[in-house]
Amino acid sequence: MPPLNRPLTPCDYVVFxxxxxxxxxxxxxxxxxxxxxxxxxxxxxxxxxxxQAMSDDRYVAMAEEGMRRHMKPDEFDPAxxxxxxxxxxxxxxxxxxESGWPELAETLGAAPDRVRMFYxxxxxxxxxxxxxxxxxxxxxxxxxxxVLEKPIGHDLYSARCIxxxxxxxxxxxxxxxxxxxxxxxxxxNLMALRFANVLFQPLWNSTSIDHVQITVxxxxxxxxxxxxxxxxxxxxxxxxNHLLQLLCLVAMEPPLHLDKDSVRDEKLKVLRALKPxxxxxxxxxxxRGQYRAGAVDGAAVRGYLEESGIAPDSGTETFVALxxxxxxxxxxxxxxxxxxxxxxxQKVSEIVIQFKPVPYSIxxxxxxxxxxxxxxxxxxPDEAVRLHLMAKEPGPGGMRLREVPLNLSFAETFxxxxxxxxxxxxxxxxxxxxxxxxxxxxxxxxxVWTESILEAWQTRGEPPKPYIAGTWGPSTAIAMxxxxxxxxxxxxxxxx
Numbered sequence: 001m002p003p004l005n006r007p008l009t010p011c012d013y014v015v016f017x018x019x020x021x022x023x024x025x026x027x028x029x030x031x032x033x034x035x036x037x038x039x040x041x042x043x044x045x046x047x048x049x050x051x052q053a054m055s056d057d058r059y060v061a062m063a064e065e066g067m068r069r070h071m072k073p074d075e076f077d078p079a080x081x082x083x084x085x086x087x088x089x090x091x092x093x094x095x096x097x098e099s100g101w102p103e104l105a106e107t108l109g110a111a112p113d114r115v116r117m118f119y120x121x122x123x124x125x126x127x128x129x130x131x132x133x134x135x136x137x138x139x140x141x142x143x144x145x146x147v148l149e150k151p152i153g154h155d156l157y158s159a160r161c162i163x164x165x166x167x168x169x170x171x172x173x174x175x176x177x178x179x180x181x182x183x184x185x186x187x188x189n190l191m192a193l194r195f196a197n198v199l200f201q202p203l204w205n206s207t208s209i210d211h212v213q214i215t216v217x218x219x220x221x222x223x224x225x226x227x228x229x230x231x232x233x234x235x236x237x238x239x240x241n242h243l244l245q246l247l248c249l250v251a252m253e254p255p256l257h258l259d260k261d262s263v264r265d266e267k268l269k270v271l272r273a274l275k276p277x278x279x280x281x282x283x284x285x286x287x288r289g290q291y292r293a294g295a296v297d298g299a300a301v302r303g304y305l306e307e308s309g310i311a312p313d314s315g316t317e318t319f320v321a322l323x324x325x326x327x328x329x330x331x332x333x334x335x336x337x338x339x340x341x342x343x344x345x346q347k348v349s350e351i352v353i354q355f356k357p358v359p360y361s362i363x364x365x366x367x368x369x370x371x372x373x374x375x376x377x378x379x380x381p382d383e384a385v386r387l388h389l390m391a392k393e394p395g396p397g398g399m400r401l402r403e404v405p406l407n408l409s410f411a412e413t414f415x416x417x418x419x420x421x422x423x424x425x426x427x428x429x430x431x432x433x434x435x436x437x438x439x440x441x442x443x444x445x446x447x448v449w450t451e452s453i454l455e456a457w458q459t460r461g462e463p464p465k466p467y468i469a470g471t472w473g474p475s476t477a478i479a480m481x482x483x484x485x486x487x488x489x490x491x492x493x494x495x496x
Contacts, residue, residue, distance in 0.1 A: 008034070008430045010041045010114050014104070016095065016130055017121035018048020019059075021224070022149065024066030026180075027119065029075070030422035032067060036080045039427065040087070043114075047089045047107065049100075059090035095122065096129045101137040108139055116144040117429055123228075124153055128165030135169045145429050147176045150241045151232065152438075155454070156447040163440050176429050177438040181216075181242045181349075182249070183421030183428075186383045190249055190351070191258075193375075193385065200375075201254075203355070205330045210372065212336045213352040213489055214246050216379075217344040219296050221469075222318075226309025234320045238340040240450040244271065245438070246351060247336055251326050260435040264442060271445040275325040276452040279459050286453060287465065287477045289319030291343040294469030301343060301469050317464040318342045321477035322453075323484070337481055339488070343469035349379035352489045363399060371403040376489070384409045 013031065015023050034040050048059055064085065068076055091107070093100030108116060118134060120127050127148055134140050146166065153159030166175060181187060194200055203209070216238060222229045229237065248267035255262035277285050292303040304310060304318050319341030326336065353375040361370050376386045385408040393400045428436060465474035472478075472488070481488060 008039050008041070008044075008427055010043050010111075011117055011430045012108055012111065012114055013044070013046045013117050013119065013426075014049060014091075014108075015047065015119045015121060016049045016093075016126075017119075018090065019050040019052070019062060020121055022121045023048060024063065025070045026420065026422045027121065027426075028063055029067050029071050030420055030426055032071075032080065032084050033075070033419060033423050034427065035084045035087075036077055043111070044087055045089060046087045047091050047104070049091045049093050049104075051092065051094060053092040054090050056089050060085050060088050063088055095126050095133065101133055105137045105139055112141065113143065115430055116141065117147065117426075118144065119147040119149075121149050124148075124151055124158070124162060127162050131166050131169040140169060144170070145174050145176055145432065146170050147178055147429055149178060151236060152177055152241075152443045153447070154232070154236065156444060156451050159443055159447050163443070167440070172440060173432070173434065175440070176434055177440075177443060178425055179241050179245050179438060180421040180425060181379070182245050182436045183425040184379050184383070185419075185421075186377050186379045186385065187246065187249060189385060190377055195254055206332055206334045208355055209334050210354045210356045211334055211484075211486055212247075212250055213354065214243055214250075214336065214338050214350075215352075215489070216242060216340040216349045217346055217472075218340075218342050219344060219347045221291070221301060221304070221343050222307050222310070224308075226307050229318075230310050230314055230316050233316045234318055234340055234342070235450060235453060239320055239322070239338060240446050241438075243338045243340060244446050244449075247324065247326075247338070250351060250353070251331055251336070253330070258435070260433065263435050264439045268439070268442050268445060269328075270326060271442060271449060273326050273328045273331075274449045275327050276449065277322070277324075277456065278452055279456040282453070282456045282460060284480070284483070285323040286457075287319070287321040287474055287480055288317040288457065288462075289321075289341060289467045289474040289477070290314075290316070290464040291318050291341075291469045292466050294343070294471070296343055296345075296470045303469065304343075315463050319344075319464070319467060319473045319477070321473065321480055323480060335484060335486075337486075337488075339473070339477065341467075341473050345470055345472050347381065350489065351377040351379070353377075354486075354489075363401060367399045368401045370401065374489075376405075382409070 015027055017023055028046070031040070031046060048063070064081070091100060091104050093104060116139070120130055122130070131146060148166065153162050194204060248270045251270045252266035253269065255266045290304050293306070294301060305312055305314060320338070322338045324336040324338060326334070355373040357372040358370060363370070370390060371388070374388045376388065378384045378386070386405040388403055388405050390401050391404045393402050425436060465476050467474045478488065
């Protein structure tokens with residue numbers, strides 16, 4: 001692993017939900033990678049908080065088992081683990097009660113001037129109560145930061161309530177609303193491609209771009225999240241945060257500076273420019289789907305209604321496809337097609353910038369069909385940037401054209417594995433840099449737009465369209481984009 005630059009200042013990491021899936025799958029492995037890169041000072045502590053009472057030794061054993069399960073064998077360095085495990089501690093705390101808080105205050109009070117990161121990997125209805133308990137216990141200092149995992153609420157009202165309660169304890173500059181998609185290397189490279197190169201800037205508008213596609217597809221089902229997911233659905237779980245953040249980074253104007261306010265100001269302008277999708281626009285601009293039993297990667301899987309924790313008559317969507325319009329000078333007439341779902345054919349996250357075709361072909365029909373250029377940013381798996389161009393095939397016998405990609409594979413170009421987004425984002429929290437995190441007005445603007453769709457769906461009362469697990473969703477998603485004379489990106493799929 002390459003060395004991580006800019007060493008972090010000493011910090012106490014307090015993870016509420018410290019025995020949960022997110023902690024074991026992402027947070028502890030990311031802190032481990034920081035330690036492996038010699039980014040954690042010797043005095044750093046990691047305190048996992050949960051309701052259950054357990055010794056530090058038991059928590060260390062639980063963490064080791066979970067991290068070994070979720071990390072690649074070559075990532076888990078035993079020598080680093082010997083050092084890292086010494087940082088791990090457990091605290092049994094009742095998030096809404098009295099027990100455990102005095103003990104946590106005593107532990108953290110030993111280093112009152114150290115940066116404190118309170119990571120709330122819990123249900124969003126606990127965000128406010130935990131922050132209020134932190135304040136009552138005297139644990140909130142100027143060097144404290146609080147990290148809020150998505151979702152920030154269930155709707156606009158609940159998001160505002162959470163923001164009010166958390167904001168009454170922490171200042172806005174101390175609140176880090178995390179969206180790990182924004183921390184991915186490919187997403188960061190989107191900023192570099194747009195604003196560090198003169199090549200794309202003159203073309204990044206409705207004159208040259210035909211449309212944009214953003215796909216976040218999963219092969220997994222709801223797994224152990226059935227109880228949460230059935231009250232959420234794909235629109236709240238993925239579109240309101242992940243996909244809209246990606247859309248903002250594609251569509252925003254160049255910021256004045258690469259700092260927390262300039263970048264987030266431009267993203268906010270995009271959210272406010274989104275054309276509302278009301279009741280009359282729902283049939284043409286939205287598709288809701290729900291997976292049925294099928295096969296994924298050759299293995300039979302059950303349908304959504306048969307999953308644990310799901311109501312047998314549930315009308316919750318597991319798939320969403322949207323046509324979104326950004327109403328401003330740069331993007332008028334350029335549709336953004338968003339697609340996300342569970343139990344789809346392939347696990348892939350991509351942004352596709354589809355350019356318009358050349359206005360006139362000088363080549364004879366025997367040269368082959370001219371394909372319009374497109375820029376593909378692969379977020380996962382195998383992060384890469386590909387620019388598809390037309391080129392002449394080598395050899396005599398006339399002009400024969402073929403579409404070929406210019407490929408920037410991160411793994412091949414930079415010769416080291418790409419770090420998980422949480423590795424970077426946790427470092428930004430310690431440094432107090434919220435540039436890649438959502439500001440309160442961003443979250444609420446995203447909910448304003450999303451609620452117009454939720455309300456339209458509720459008014460129409462139509463159930464989600466069924467689709468077979470292992471396909472690319474309902475056929476109506478294909479019909480939606482093909483009505484506009486376009487198709488889903490072929491390398492991703494695009495058909496059932």
